[in-house]
Amino acid sequence: MAVITDDLVLPSRRFSLATAIRRNPTIAFGAVLLAALIIVGIFAPYIATHDPFKLSPINRLKPPSERWWFGTDQFGRDVFSRTVYGARVSLIVGLSVALFSSAVGLGLGLLCGYFRKVDGIVMRIMDGLMAIPSILLAIALITLSRPSLGIVILAIVIPEVPRIVRVVRSVVLSIRSQPYIESAIAGGTKNTKLLLRHVLPNTLAPLIVQSTYVCAAGMLIEASLSFLGAGVPPEVPSWGNIIAQGRTFFQIAPWTILIPGVFLAITVLAVNLLGDGLRDRLDPRLARRL
Amino acid sequence: MTAYIVRRLFATLPVMAVVALFVFFLLRFAPGDPAAIIAGEDATAEAIAAVRGKLGLDRPMVEQFFVWILQLAQGDMGVSIFSNLAVTRLISQRLEPTVALTLSTLFVAVALAIPVGVVAAWKARKLVDRLVMGFAVLGFAMPGFVLAYILIYFFAVQWQLLPVQGYRPIGEGLWPFVECLILPSVALGVTYMALIARITRASMLEVLAQDYIRTANAKGLATDRVLLLLALKNAAVPIITVIGIGIALLISGVVITETVFNIPGLGRLTVVAVLKRDYPVVQGLILVFAAAKVLVNLIIDISYAFLDPRIRY
Numbered sequence: 001m002a003v004i005t006d007d008l009v010l011p012s013r014r015f016s017l018a019t020a021i022r023r024n025p026t027i028a029f030g031a032v033l034l035a036a037l038i039i040v041g042i043f044a045p046y047i048a049t050h051d052p053f054k055l056s057p058i059n060r061l062k063p064p065s066e067r068w069w070f071g072t073d074q075f076g077r078d079v080f081s082r083t084v085y086g087a088r089v090s091l092i093v094g095l096s097v098a099l100f101s102s103a104v105g106l107g108l109g110l111l112c113g114y115f116r117k118v119d120g121i122v123m124r125i126m127d128g129l130m131a132i133p134s135i136l137l138a139i140a141l142i143t144l145s146r147p148s149l150g151i152v153i154l155a156i157v158i159p160e161v162p163r164i165v166r167v168v169r170s171v172v173l174s175i176r177s178q179p180y181i182e183s184a185i186a187g188g189t190k191n192t193k194l195l196l197r198h199v200l201p202n203t204l205a206p207l208i209v210q211s212t213y214v215c216a217a218g219m220l221i222e223a224s225l226s227f228l229g230a231g232v233p234p235e236v237p238s239w240g241n242i243i244a245q246g247r248t249f250f251q252i253a254p255w256t257i258l259i260p261g262v263f264l265a266i267t268v269l270a271v272n273l274l275g276d277g278l279r280d281r282l283d284p285r286l287a288r289r290l
Numbered sequence: 291m292t293a294y295i296v297r298r299l300f301a302t303l304p305v306m307a308v309v310a311l312f313v314f315f316l317l318r319f320a321p322g323d324p325a326a327i328i329a330g331e332d333a334t335a336e337a338i339a340a341v342r343g344k345l346g347l348d349r350p351m352v353e354q355f356f357v358w359i360l361q362l363a364q365g366d367m368g369v370s371i372f373s374n375l376a377v378t379r380l381i382s383q384r385l386e387p388t389v390a391l392t393l394s395t396l397f398v399a400v401a402l403a404i405p406v407g408v409v410a411a412w413k414a415r416k417l418v419d420r421l422v423m424g425f426a427v428l429g430f431a432m433p434g435f436v437l438a439y440i441l442i443y444f445f446a447v448q449w450q451l452l453p454v455q456g457y458r459p460i461g462e463g464l465w466p467f468v469e470c471l472i473l474p475s476v477a478l479g480v481t482y483m484a485l486i487a488r489i490t491r492a493s494m495l496e497v498l499a500q501d502y503i504r505t506a507n508a509k510g511l512a513t514d515r516v517l518l519l520l521a522l523k524n525a526a527v528p529i530i531t532v533i534g535i536g537i538a539l540l541i542s543g544v545v546i547t548e549t550v551f552n553i554p555g556l557g558r559l560t561v562v563a564v565l566k567r568d569y570p571v572v573q574g575l576i577l578v579f580a581a582a583k584v585l586v587n588l589i590i591d592i593s594y595a596f597l598d599p600r601i602r603y
Contacts, residue, residue, distance in 0.1 A: 128308025131580040133542040139564050140316060143572050144324050220433055224546050227435055230564050243435065251454075254443050261436030269431035276427075 027277030033270035041087040050078035052085045052237050061253045071255040073246060082237040083260050089238035090219045090267055093153055097218030100157045102211040105164025106203065110195055112165060113172025123169075126162035134159035135221060139230050147233045156221050160214045167210045171203045205282035212275030216268045223264050239264045291595065298591050302584050309580040313573050314358055318351065328371065328567045344371060345569070367574035372566055377574035380559060387457045388555035391478065391547065392540055394471045399479040399486060400533060406483075407490025407529075408517055414495060422487060429484030434543050438477035438550040445473060455552040470551075478547040482536045489532040493525035500524075526597050534590035538583050 021028040040047060049069065056076035064071040070079035108126075112119040129137070134156075141155035175181060176199075184194055225231035226240025234241055239260040246256030317324055325342040326333065333341075342348050346357060361368070367377035410422040446454040452473055458466040497503065498521055506516045548557030556575060563571035 124304050125308055127305045128312055131305050131309050131584050132312070132576055133538060133545075133579055133583065135542040135545055136560065136576055136579055139545075139560065140313070140572055140576055143564050143567055143569060144317065144327060146327065216431075223433060224435065228546065228549060228561050228564070230561070243439075250439060250442070251447055254439070254447075257436070257439045258443070261433065261439065265428075265432050265436055268433070269428070272427065272431050 024277050024281055026273045027281065030270045030272070030274030030277060033266065034274060037087050037267055037270065038091060040084055041091045044084045044088055048078075048081035048084045050081045052077065052081040053235075054078075061249060063253075064255055070259045071253065073242070073253070073256045074249050079242070079256055079259060082242050083239070083263055085237045086239040086242060086260055086263070087267070089149070089232060089236060090222065090264065092149070093156070093222040094215040094219040094267075094271065096153045097156045097160060097222075098211045098215035100153070101160040101164055101214050101218075102207055104157070105161045106168055106200075106207060108161070109165045109168025109203070110172060110199065113169040113176065114191070114195060114199065119169075122165070126165050129159060130162045132159065134217075135224055138221060138225055139228070142225065142230050147231070149232050149236070152222060152225060152232050153218075155225075156218050160217060163214065164207065164210055167206050168203045171206055172199055175199055175202050209275055209279045209283050212271055212278060216271040216275065219264070219268055219271070294595060295592055298588055302588055305584055306581065309577065310359070310362065313576055314355060317345070317569060317573070318347070318354070324569070328569055330567075341371065344369075362577075367577065368570040370563075370571050371568050377570050380571060381556065381574055381578055384554060384556050384559045386459065386555075387553050388544055388548070388557060390457075390460070390467075391471060391474055391544060391553060391555060392537075394468075395475040395479040395482065395540055396533075396537070398475045399482045399536075403483040403486035404490050404522075404529065407487040408494055408522060410487065410491040411494030411498060411521075412513075412517055414491075419491070422491070426484040426488045429480045432480060434477050434481065435546050435550050437480055438473070438547060441473050441477055442550075455550070457551075457553040457555070470553075474547050474551045474553060477550070478540060478543045481543070482539055485532055485536050485539070486529065490525070490529050493528040494521055497521045497525045527594060530590060530593055530597065534586055537586045541579050541583060 054077065056072070059068070059072050059076040060074050062068050062072040062076075068078050068080065070083060072078055073082070108122055112122050132140075137159040138152075138155040141158065142151060145151045181194070181198060184198055189198075222231060222238065223240035223243070226238050227244045229244060231240050232238050234245070242260040243257050246253065246260075250257055325345065325347055326338050328345075329338045329341045339348075346354050349357075365378060367381075369376055370380060373380070406422055410419040413419050442454055445452045453470055456470055458470050460467045494517075503516060503521060506520055507513075511520075544555065545557035545560050547553070548555050549561055552558075556578070559571065560575050562568075563575065
C-alpha cells in the first residue's frame with residue numbers, strides 16, 4: 001500500500017527554475033537576453049577593450065580583427081567599445097520611458113475610467129496626441145529644446161502615454177460595472193480607497209505587458225531620433241549615433257552600421273519576447289486575440 | 291449610411307483641433323526662449339528679435355492665436371524661416387515621392403502579408419506556420435533603418451542588382467521609378483508586413499474554428515474556396531483595422547527610410563527642417579501628417595460598414 005501513497009504525493013510547491021523555464025520559454029529567453037545586456041551595460045568599462053571616445057586617425061576604418069573585434073570607425077574609434085557603451089543609453093532610455101509613461105498613463109487611465117467628467121476632456125487630448133506620428137511628435141519637442149538625454153526621454157514619453165492610458169482605461173471601464181465594485185460603493189467605500197484597493201490591482205497585469213512594448217518602442221524611437229540627428233547629443237555613443245556617424249562610409253566600412261544595428265535588433269527582440277511571454281501568462285484574454 | 295459617414299466626418303474635427311492647439315502651444319510654452327534656440331547658438335539680440343517678429347511671438351498670445359487659426363483656415367501655414375518660401379509650397383513640392391513610397395509599401399506589404407497569414411492559419415502549428423511567425427517576431431524587432439542598410443549592402447553594393455539610393459519620378463519611365471522604390475518599400479514595410487501577417491493568421495484561425503467552415507468542408511467545397519471566399523472574407527474586419535493602424539507606422543517610418551535612401555520627400559523635408567530648427571515647416575508637416583492619419587482612420591471606419599453589414603453605429 002505504501003507504494004500507492006508514494007504515487008499520490010502532490011507536486012512540490014517549491015519553485016523550480018527548470019519547470020518555470022519549460023512553462024514559459026519566451027519569458028525565460030527574453031529575460032536571459034535582457035539580463036545579459038543589462039550586465040553588459042553596467043560593466044561596460046570592464047568589458048570594453050578600448051576607450052570608446054579615443055580618436056586614433058592612423059587606425060581609421062579598420063575591419064574587424066583580433067585587436068578591434070568590431071573594427072574601427074572613420075575617427076579610428078573602437079566600434080566594439082562604443083557598442084558596449086551604447087547598451088547603457090538604450091537601456092536607460094527604454095526603462096525610463098517604460099517607467100515614466102506607465103506612471104503617468106496609469107494615473108490618467110484610472111481617472112478617465114472612473115470619473116466620467118474627466119474622461120471626455122482627457123481622451124480628446126489623447127486622441128489628438130495619437131493622431132501625431134510618435135517620431136514626428138518627439139522631433140517637434142526636440143526642435144524646441146537643447147539636445148540632452150532627459151529631453152529625448154521626455155519627448156518619447158509624451159507620445160507613448162496615450163497608449164498606456166487607453167489600456168488602463170478600458171480595464172477600469174470593464175471593472176467598474178462588476179458587482180463587487182457596486183457593493184463597495186453601496187457600502188460607502190471612499191473613491192481613493194476603491195481605486196487603490198479594488199480597481200488598481202486589476203490594471204497591473206495589462207499595464208506590465210503594455211509597458212514592455214512601450215520599452216521596446218522607446219528604444220527604437222531613441223535610436224531612430226539619434227540616427228536622424230535629433231536625438232541624444234552626437235558625442236554620446238548611443239547605437240543610433242554610431243549608425244548615423246557610420247553612414248558616410250557605409251560602403252567601405254559596413255561594420256560601423258551593421259553591428260550596432262544587430263545589437264539594437266536583439267535588444268528590442270528580447271524585450272518583445274518578454275512582453276509576448278508575459279502577455280500569454282498574465283493576460284490570457286488578450287493573448288487569445290493575437 | 292450617409293448619416294454615418296457625415297457623423298464620422300464631424301468626429302474628426304475635435305481631433306484635428308487638438309492637434310492644431312498642441313502645435314500652437316508647443317512653440318509658445320516651450321521651456322527657454324524658442325526664438326533664441328531657432329536663431330542658433332551664437333545669434334545676436336537683433337537676430338533673435340527678428341525671429342520672434344517673424345513668428346509673431348512678440349504680440350499678445352490671444353492675438354497670435356486668432357491670426358494663426360485664421361491663416362490656417364485659409365490654408366496658409368506660414369513661411370519657412372530659412373528659404374522664405376510658403377510652407378504649403380514646400381510641402382506640395384515634396385509630396386509626390388512620399389506618396390509613391392507609401393503606396394508602393396502598402397501594396398507590397400498587403401500583397402505579401404495576407405497570403406502568408408492565410409497559409410500560416412491553414413497550416414497552423416506546422417513548419418510553415420512556425421517559420422512565418424518566427425519571421426513576424428523578427429520583423430517586429432528589426433529597426434527599419436538597420437534592415438535598409440543590410441538590404442543596400444547585399445542588393446546594391448555586393449550584387450549590384452538595384453540602385454543604392456535616390457528617387458526617379460514616374461515621368462522618367464516605369465522601370466527606373468519602380469527600381470528605386472523596391473528596397474525602400476521592403477525596408478519600410480517589414481514591420482508592417484509582420485503586423486498584417488500576424489493578425490491575418492489570428493483572425494483566420496478564429497473563423498476557421500466556426501461551424502459553417504466545417505459544414506463547407508464536409509459538403510466538399512474546395513479548400514481554396516473555403517479559405518478565400520468564406521474564411522478570409524469573414525476575417526477581414528480585424529485585418530483592415532490593422533492595415534489602417536499600420537499606416538501610422540508607415541508615416542513615422544517614411545521619415546527614416548527617406549533619409550537612408552536619400553528620397554526627396556516629406557520625410558527628408560522634416561529632417562532638414564528639424565536640423566535647421568525651421569519651426570514653421572515642422573509645424574506644417576505635423577499638421578499634414580496628422581491629417582493624413584486621421585483621414586486613413588476615417589476611411590477604415592467607413593469601410594467597416596461596407597465589409598460587415600452588422601456594424602452600425
